[in-house]
Amino acid sequence: MRLMEAISRTEGIPVMGGGIPQQLLYIDTPGQSRERASQLLQASGDYHLLQTPSLPEGMRLLAEEDFALVLLGAGILEADWRDHVSLVRTLTQWSPVIVLMDTRSETATRPVIEAGADDCLEIAGLTPELLRHSIRGAVLRGNRWRIGRTTRIQTAGSSASRNTPRFPDRAILDAIGDALLVVDEQDRLIHMNTSGETLLQLSRMQALGRPLHALVTLTSDEFGVEVDPLTLSGKRPAVSQLLFLTLPDGSRRPAQCSTWPLSASAHPGQAGRVLQIHDVSEIYKRLQKASYDASHDPLTGVLNRREICRRIGRALSLAREHDLEHSLIYFDLDGFKQVNDLLGHPAGDRLLREITRMLLDTLRGRDSIGRLGGDEFVLLLEYCSIEDAIEVADKIRDLIRGIRLEDHKTPRVSASISVVPVKTTSADVDTVLREADRACYQAKRRGKDCVEVAAC
Missing domain, CATH: 3.30.70.270 (Reverse transcriptase/Diguanylate cyclase domain)
Incomplete structure (x- = not known):
């Protein structure tokens, strides 16, 4: 049975009341395990199923849309499985993560759960009914968390806010003029706003999952020693520093840079840091001109x-x-x-x-x-x-x-x-x-x- 590699996701996706999605994302490489899992998934329920054979593509989808559930197949976990589970878990603020394994054992399951998965299922022993039950239970728990958090946000707001559209976090971040780069505990990029794409001359899809040092080069001055942006601060927000950002075209641009850790209470299940880059090229040019004129x-x-x-x-x-x-x-x-x-x-x-x-x-x-x-x-x-x-x-x-x-x-x-x-x-x-x-x-x-x- 051939799998769908591309499904239009702009029309016809069932969504529950309150903006809760019903589409599932299944990430796995081609193989027998994926074929078997795909058959089970398509027979197990009413959810809209989107499948992708590529972890980077799956990361892009997770960064752009919300899913009721994320499933990781055995093929994805063959190498660096702990990092893959951790990265997917970090990218999904709302969605439960279920891992489909060829064989399920205590030795194999515990590290997967510790890395952030909500459940592990063995493909060989699965039936459509059992998979349907597991999916619905996980989705229900995830939806309760969504509804509870949304209710708290609405309760904390004024009555006028009920008539005000609630913008998603991504729209808010994209409206910020500074570049914001979010990394996980392994310093891999998990989110970048539109200003970051413009400044670094990279799309979000190209950058996701890459180490921060491969994306951003900062120096102490125009021709100085490189500075690791994530050493600007430890567990506390860093004081903004004037550094020089080297762009992909080789040019250098002055920027005010600061980092701060993600709050565990504000971002459940996530750990990492945020790098903020404020382009000060125009200000720097004016300061340079003023300094030149004075001397x-x-x-x-x-x-x-x-x-x-x-x-x-x-x-x-x-x-x-x-x-x-x-x-x-x-x-x-x-x-x-x-x-x-x-x-x-x-x-x-x-x-x-x-x-x-x-x-x-x-x-x-x-x-x-x-x-x-x-x-x-x-x-x-x-x-x-x-x-x-x-x-x-x-x-x-x-x-x-x-x-x-x-x-x-x-x-x-x-x-x-x-x-x-x-x-x-x-x-x-x-x-x-x-x-x-x-x-x-x-x-x-x-x-x-x-x-x-x-x-x-």
Whole structure:
């Protein structure tokens, strides 16, 4: 006898009063046991029977609909049967679970019951009447629990709530903007709301039953160490943390993440945890922009005075703590006022941006470029000797001398440059900048377009 592998479940399903379903779900792999069980089930009662040969498909059905009863066949239990029973039990908030076994023994039955099954039946000794009796008894117990819980909910509500439609839990979860991922005790996904599907770019069917670490990768920062989302908290709700979520396409997205355990009293028969992921990409972008604006010069895009001074201070601390040597290059443009006077300030702005582009192309990635204001620039060369810094300064001087704007009417511009060591004996940021300014002034007195090394 061939089994139905697909049955339309949107029309014609008998439902008892009060929204209690009468369809049964039977999950088992093809084989003789399944054939025999299918015959018994179809002869045992009036329930609408839906059969599937796949545990993942059965999990998808359980996640999407409510069943009066779930039956697990012997084929499903051949491997990892304890995990399978536990997973199905966790997915079914209302439905009893009956396991159909080839042979029934105390040794085999006890672990199945401990894993969450309501009953175990031996296929060989079953008759349609006995199976009908077992199914009806289990369904009746499940329906009593449904009715009792619904009655308590309605009693606790106001009289106005009687006229208000009661939305199922899934609709409520899907209405939440944050991604919610629910896992069982083995950290396998048992539910994910619509926001979770959108964020992770996975359907609920694709994700169900998979370990959480296979679905979600979180790091402490954009390029940091991975964080296990379920270690954010133990048995108590976790404080929300800013982490970075890696998506299937490889992109990273900042998110506020928290976890909390499922309450045994609120979720009878279930144990596990919930991971909440709140996408903060837009907020993070705005914060990054605010941070960038606070530390960068709006005209040239290099560091502003406050940020370059902060970095010089950090370099001084490193020099003292680890006996390191850094260097600082300070320069002021010669002839910049003539550019503004003859060609206008927009031309002067273009010249400053062109100089900035040249500096970025010339220096190392670890070096810092700052604009103190006007036509004054500071370059912090970390882990650079004074001799190497002088070579860099000479190169910059030659490059600035050759700069011309696109209209070729730019007056000749050069740079008076000073080089200052940043080392263990350096005093503080203000002292270093004063020495740099003094040496730059000496370069101008020498005729401009030259490099002066500070004596400190």
